[in-house]
Amino acid sequence: MLETANVPNKLETRHNALAKGGVIVAVSGILQRARETPDAIAVVHNGVSCSYAHFARRIAASRQYLSQQQLPVGTIAIVDVQHMLDAWVVGFALRSLGMTTLAVGNAADIERLDVRNVGCVVTAADEHRPAPEHMPAERPARSIRIPPGVLRADTQDEVTEFPEMTANPGGHIMMTSGTTGTYKKIVRDAHVEALALPLHAKINDITGESVVYIANFGPWTAGGYRWPLITWSVGGTVVIHQQADAHSPLAQHDMTHIFATPGTLGAILRAPDEALRRNDATRLLVTGGALSQAMLSAAKQRVTRQVYAVLASTEALTVAVTPLERPDDLNWHRIHPSREVQVIDDAGNVLGPGSEGLIRIRIIDGLAGYLDDDDATRRFFRDGYFHPGDVGMFGDDGRLSLRGRESDVINLFGDKIATGPIEQALRDRLGVEGVCMLAVTNAQGGDEIFVVIQSSQPLEQAEIDAAGKAELRLFKRVPVRAVSIEKFPRNEMGKIERRVLKRQLIAVLADKARNRT
Numbered sequence: 001m002l003e004t005a006n007v008p009n010k011l012e013t014r015h016n017a018l019a020k021g022g023v024i025v026a027v028s029g030i031l032q033r034a035r036e037t038p039d040a041i042a043v044v045h046n047g048v049s050c051s052y053a054h055f056a057r058r059i060a061a062s063r064q065y066l067s068q069q070q071l072p073v074g075t076i077a078i079v080d081v082q083h084m085l086d087a088w089v090v091g092f093a094l095r096s097l098g099m100t101t102l103a104v105g106n107a108a109d110i111e112r113l114d115v116r117n118v119g120c121v122v123t124a125a126d127e128h129r130p131a132p133e134h135m136p137a138e139r140p141a142r143s144i145r146i147p148p149g150v151l152r153a154d155t156q157d158e159v160t161e162f163p164e165m166t167a168n169p170g171g172h173i174m175m176t177s178g179t180t181g182t183y184k185k186i187v188r189d190a191h192v193e194a195l196a197l198p199l200h201a202k203i204n205d206i207t208g209e210s211v212v213y214i215a216n217f218g219p220w221t222a223g224g225y226r227w228p229l230i231t232w233s234v235g236g237t238v239v240i241h242q243q244a245d246a247h248s249p250l251a252q253h254d255m256t257h258i259f260a261t262p263g264t265l266g267a268i269l270r271a272p273d274e275a276l277r278r279n280d281a282t283r284l285l286v287t288g289g290a291l292s293q294a295m296l297s298a299a300k301q302r303v304t305r306q307v308y309a310v311l312a313s314t315e316a317l318t319v320a321v322t323p324l325e326r327p328d329d330l331n332w333h334r335i336h337p338s339r340e341v342q343v344i345d346d347a348g349n350v351l352g353p354g355s356e357g358l359i360r361i362r363i364i365d366g367l368a369g370y371l372d373d374d375d376a377t378r379r380f381f382r383d384g385y386f387h388p389g390d391v392g393m394f395g396d397d398g399r400l401s402l403r404g405r406e407s408d409v410i411n412l413f414g415d416k417i418a419t420g421p422i423e424q425a426l427r428d429r430l431g432v433e434g435v436c437m438l439a440v441t442n443a444q445g446g447d448e449i450f451v452v453i454q455s456s457q458p459l460e461q462a463e464i465d466a467a468g469k470a471e472l473r474l475f476k477r478v479p480v481r482a483v484s485i486e487k488f489p490r491n492e493m494g495k496i497e498r499r500v501l502k503r504q505l506i507a508v509l510a511d512k513a514r515n516r517t
Contacts, residue, residue, distance in 0.1 A: 026197070033052040033235045039052075062089050067097060081124045085240060087103055101171075114372070173187050201234050203338070284308065
């Protein structure tokens with residue numbers, strides 16, 4: 001079992017101490033570890049180790065270079081650096097100077113996210129990244145390319161303190177996964193963030209002895225930002241791997257934690273038998289989507305017997321870490337004692353066990369809404385709660401079952417049917433990577449239900465028919481068609497982009513209809 005923790009006491013006293021000291025807790029942890037145990041490993045990036053001393057030197061060197069650029073403090077600095085360790089170095093340096101950072105996966109994201117008040121776009125000179133094509137004409141952003149020698153701290157031999165660190169370190173903007181309808185932006189204040197890190201280190205049982213594998217999740221994703229930040233705040237080691245063989249670091253390091261989505265785990269499990277060795281001291285924490293029973297069994301056999309389902313979001317952070325020990329644990333989440341989750345009806349009344357309704361999660365870190373999106377803020381943040389749009393139900397034992405998303409509920413002759421449990425049952429029965437149910441209006445104005453299946457192995461029609469007969473009894477009055485697909489469209493955290501998939505499906509159906517005529 002993972003260690004549990006109560007919400008930290010005396011938050012106001014702690015907040016004042018942090019504000020007065022003017023520190024970013026992760027940078028302070030890096031500097032402290034660099035002084036006390038300079039040879040301890042902070043990061044292993046693509047097989048190359050970086051000690052805490054070198055990590056600190058790199059942050060200090062980048063900070064010194066950026067401090068000479070006369071940056072407009074209080075504006076947003078976009079970090080467009082693909083080498084993930086370099087991106088972290090640049091981000092820490094900018095935040096220590098009072099800038100609010102936003103990491104992006106590519107330059108096109110800058111326009112797509114409609115970021116305002118941008119002061120600069122920072123790239124690594126040796127990556128030759130293209131400049132963003134469209135920036136607001138009224139305040140063009142400066143383009144800063146950091147030389148490789150600065151990023152690698154080639155000229156510094158000693159750990160450097162930050163004597164002039166601003167008393168108001170900048171925050172960080174996180175992009176949501178898009179499950180609330182569109183991609184949105186969340187600002188994490190540096191001081192409030194510092195209060196949340198100790199709690200989430202305890203929730204995930206990450207300590208100074210931890211070796212945490214995050215694969216290739218960049219700091220522009222929620223997990224790729226939170227997991228390293230938590231680990232460095234307590235002095236642990238982060239393993240980053242930006243190469244295709246996602247499994248290879250597991251043979252090279254005794255990981256204490258592996259964070260993965262079902263997609264990442266699938267890539268690991270595709271490794272040859274001799275390339276993986278099971279380590280039952282490792283915790284495998286899976287987030288971003290539901291595991292199939294077949295994938296869970298394979299993970300326990302080939303990676304570790306300690307497998308956990310993590311329920312989390314960019315807005316509400318982690319709310320449940322459930323050890324997958326019993327057959328029904330895949331469907332029922334154990335809410336962490338420090339978090340408050342409720343199931344409510346349309347009028348906002350709290351429902352008891354056995355009643356299906358909408359989920360809301362108590363906000364614990366002061367987050368009030370989305371950046372530059374008042375309409376979405378009013379819809380999803382109300383009365384101190386975040387309303388993610390998930391449908392759920394509590395059991396008598398206090399565990400929570402996700403029943404799908406409100407937007408994914410299928411209206412069948414006036415009856416609203418949540419797709420989540422059906423999709424999970426079909427995944428388990430067929431042993432496939434993913435199942436997604438979609439309602440599509442046909443040319444006659446009626447609804448057809450499509451079961452879209454992602455499978456790396458070909459499926460016999462008899463298998464699909466048998467599974468459908470067993471699990472789709474509710475849909476006897478509506479045509480149901482099964483469609484196999486090689487790969488679902490997913491976002492960077494591995495969640496299925498249902499709207500994209502539906503558009504693709506409609507396009508395929510239209511193309512087939514044209515060919516018939």
